[in-house]
Amino acid sequence: MIEYVADHNEVVSEYKDEIFEYMRDLQDEMLPDHNYMSTKQRDTHLNWQMRSRLILWLVEVHSRFRLREETLFLAINYIDRFLSLKEVFSNRLQLVTIVALSIAIKYEDRQGISMKSLQKLCGDSYAAEDFFEVEIYMLARLRYRLGWPGPLIFLRRINEIDEMEPRAGIMAKYLLEAVLPDKSFVAERPSMTAAAAYCLARCMLAIGEWTPLHVRISEYNYSQLYPLMVAILDWLNQPQESYLAVFNKYCLWENLRVALFVKKKLESGFVIEDNTRARTFLRSRCQK
Secondary structure (H helix, E strand, C coil): CHHHHHHCHHHHHHHHHHHHHHHHHHHHHCCCCCCCCCCCCCCCCCCHHHHHHHHHHHHHHHHHCCCCHHHHHHHHHHHHHHHHHCCCCHHHHHHHHHHHHHHHHHHHCCCCCCHHHHHHHCCCCCCHHHHHHHHHHHHHHCCCCCCCCCHHHHHHHHHHHHCCCHHHHHHHHHHHHHCCCCHHHCCCCHHHHHHHHHHHHHHHHCCCCCCHHHHHHHCCCHHHHHHHHHHHHHHHCCCHHHHHHHHHHCCCHHHCCHHHHHHHHHHCCCCCCCCCCCCCCCCCCCCC
């Protein structure tokens, strides 16, 4: 459904509101446990640092195979949901990650990755039977619920408001990918994270306020998004190694080098205005 909405917008425009209402309900049903490292993975010796390193590696793999943007977010959702349900020891974590990516590719992407390539990604440590076995088990534990609506579908809808400003959409995608290794965002609603990233991108670009139209389309006002925007900025102010693979990706000209713009903005002391005292929360401005 996500690909259908994105690629055939004119066909479904009549039902767009109903589709997005359904997606908002669906996103909550397929969120992982935000505390699974302390609960389900308590005895496996996995930790959030391992997950962060794994996500950065997955970003590089995703870029290498030039997969669809949605595939990355979908694979990470599968990983976090699976780790919320099943104990996984560190020697099997890479296998689980690649299997989740493989499932996401089959669900979302227009191309596949051969079994030989999947094995090579794991250093030829696993036989084809290992991949098939884990895939069948993962699908069963996820109850074959694979259509999680990630943040990009919500981001595209908000970005339609500013169709003449492509930088805002690309910068918001950079922010969304940059925080993927951060455990604080593991169980955040994708619709809200997308809106926060887009609102923050508009603030950085100084292209105007978060208008009533943005509020209506995203269903979040500035005061609701403010804490998430602060969390995104806090993560970006961490050492760049924390999200280096994403930074390098968005330093490319094909991504308008927005990562360099954000880096300079942060170095200049950029802050966002806390407008929570305003009663309507609908008109807010960003400091340049």
